[in-house]
Amino acid sequence: MRAITDDVTTDDRPAALRGVCAGYRRHPVLHDVTAEFPAGRRTAVVGPNGSGKSTLLGVLAGVLPVLSGTVRRPGSAGPALVAQRTSVSDALPLTVRAAVEMGRWASTGPWRRLSKRDREVVADCLERLGVADLADRSLGALSGGQRQRALVAQGLAQRAGLLLLDEPAAGLDVAAQRYITAALDQERSCGTTVVQVTHDFAEAREADHCLVLRDGRLLAAGPPGDVLTRDVLSTVWGGVPAF
Numbered sequence: 482m483r484a485i486t487d488d489v490t491t492d493d494r495p496a497a498l499r500g501v502c503a504g505y506r507r508h509p510v511l512h513d514v515t516a517e518f519p520a521g522r523r524t525a526v527v528g529p530n531g532s533g534k535s536t537l538l539g540v541l542a543g544v545l546p547v548l549s550g551t552v553r554r555p556g557s558a559g560p561a562l563v564a565q566r567t568s569v570s571d572a573l574p575l576t577v578r579a580a581v582e583m584g585r586w587a588s589t590g591p592w593r594r595l596s597k598r599d600r601e602v603v604a605d606c607l608e609r610l611g612v613a614d615l616a617d618r619s620l621g622a623l624s625g626g627q628r629q630r631a632l633v634a635q636g637l638a639q640r641a642g643l644l645l646l647d648e649p650a651a652g653l654d655v656a657a658q659r660y661i662t663a664a665l666d667q668e669r670s671c672g673t674t675v676v677q678v679t680h681d682f683a684e685a686r687e688a689d690h691c692l693v694l695r696d697g698r699l700l701a702a703g704p705p706g707d708v709l710t711r712d713v714l715s716t717v718w719g720g721v722p723a724f
């Protein structure tokens with residue numbers, strides 16, 4: 482897949498999509514999506530399976546080209562994208578430390594020798610996600626939850642102004658979820674714009690801003706308390722139990 486260059490603007494305004502249509506070969510997924518991602522805040526993207534959440538994240542990350550519309554990203558550095566752990570092969574011959582060090586490539590360039598500062602950033606990210614003691618283990622040999630924490634550590638190591646995460650806490654135990662929530666809160670308090678896809682309404686309610694997707698269209702956007710109403714939940718998910 483090619484990175485988008487021609488239809489992207491980067492400046493200091495919040496990340497945004499304007500009239501974006503995007504998808505895969507002969508399979509349009511996002512239809513005329515216009516949305517903003519408030520700077521220095523956490524945005525939750527929710528919606529049923531197949532509604533286009535990961536596609537939206539891919540467009541924002543620049544790994545998926547738009548068919549029409551524009552993407553605006555803040556700053557000149559690229560965003561950090563933390564994919565779902567299932568998208569990483571078990572056979573990848575990488576230690577946890579090497580995987581997190583790759584996060585520094587965004588600023589050093591690939592295969593460059595890491596500076597002392599880079600190594601400090603890597604050590605800090607391993608520590609914050611509670612995977613420092615796993616640093617010399619192979620990424621493919623970790624449990625799903627351990628691997629997910631390592632991938633989030635890799636995302637943090639990029640020190641990007643825009644951090645995108647696809648279901649970072651899905652299927653994790655409470656301790657692993659807390660590591661991730663604490664790390665994301667810390668990022669937000671440092672001014673990072675965080676965008677996370679989630680199926681967890683409680684997690685979405687903790688965000689500052691929420692987007693609801695249905696069938697590739699933006700159905701609602703705003704503060705989670707205003708957006709995740711009973712009406713929206715029953716329209717989108719066909720009536721979910723009270724929570």
Ligand SMILES: Nc1ncnc2c1ncn2[C@@H]1O[C@H](COP(=O)(O)OP(=O)(O)OP(=O)(O)O)[C@@H](O)[C@H]1O
Binds near residue numbers: 532536
């Ligand atoms: N690589 C791909 N090639 C072709 N179609 C794809 C590809 N990835 C996703 N799709 C299709 O795009 C649509 C939206 O998928 P997407 O993964 O964005 O949804 P999602 O909301 O993230 O779903 P989920 O909650 O199940 O993760 C689906 O119909 C899916 O089958």
